[in-house]
Amino acid sequence: MAIAAAPRCPQLQCARPSRRVVVRAATATGTVPTAAVEALKQGVAQPGSVPAPAMLQAMLELEKAKLKPEGWLEIIEAPRARWRLVFTSDSKQVMAAAKRQPNKGGIFFPLTACQRFTAADQDFENGVFLGPVASLTFSGPYAWGPGRQLSFDVHTMKLGLGPWRFNIPLKKNGKPVEQVDPKERKKLPFFLYAYVDDDIIVARGRSGGLAVWSRATPEWQMSSGVAAVYK
Known part of the structure; x- marks a missing residue:
């Protein structure tokens, strides 16, 4: 799921400029590397x-740091939480950096992308948005x-055009992740979380890439078109 510093992106202008380090749910086997957290929050607030x-x-x-994930899921799926x-x-960049080799680091994602997790029905949705004009999201259980x-499966593609929403099934007889055969479950996409607090999420995807998500403000959700889709 994870995708040179790029030009400033409009979606980043709504970043919440919070510099505090919230470690409520980031209890670690050692000490939380607060300097790393501060750097990421600064990078999110001021690309x-x-x-x-x-x-x-x-x-x-x-x-x-191998932080313990105590309380992380509750933050990720908190009511009305949307993660951009x-x-x-x-x-390739991750491997180069891990070996202390020259690397470009990564990019500030150039599209408006956002995900949400709904605890009530264990439903995950992730996609890209073009304001109120259009959206393309994928959803399923996690x-x-x-x-x-956190493992998830994609059962449905959802296409939004203005006020209309079209659901396109991608998998027949899809099961909750807990009911998937253990061997098949290992093949599902996943996020392996490194850090979670009330402001940011850091995780590695199945492809080996790393990414940072920021909790979206209500204002950003309205301007980006997310609020109309993730109700």
């Missing part, structure tokens, strides 16, 4: 103020565990 390689290095530091994709590093992993 370009933190170089892309430094953003990637901060994500790797959080992974190395801000920064991504593909697997399940937490083991460890810091």
Whole structure:
């Protein structure tokens, strides 16, 4: 799921400029690398103020900290929580950085992308938005565990054009993730979380890339078209 610093993107202008470090749900086996958290929050609030390689290095530091995921799921699926994709590093950049080799770090994601998790029915939805004009999202069930992993499946593609929404089934007789055969479950896409607090999420995808999501403000949700889709 995760996708040179890029030009400033309109979706980033609504970033919540919070510099506080919320570690309520980030209890660790050691000490939370607060400098890494601060760097990522600064990079989200003011794109370009933190170089892309430094953003990637901060994500790797959080992974190395091996934080305990206590309370993380509750934050991820909190009522009305919407998580916008801000920064991504593909697997090649991640591998280069881990080996201390030259790398571009990643990009500030150039599209308006957002995801949400609904605890009541364990439904996940992720997609891209063109304001009130159009949207393309994918949804399905998810399940937490083991460890810091959240696995999900895609059952439906949803196309939005203005006020209309079209659901296109992608998988017949789709099952909740918990009911999927263990061997098949290992093949599902997933997020392996490195850090979660009330402001940002850092996770690695199945492809090996790393990404940072920021909790979307209500104003951003309205201007981006997300509020009309994720009700």
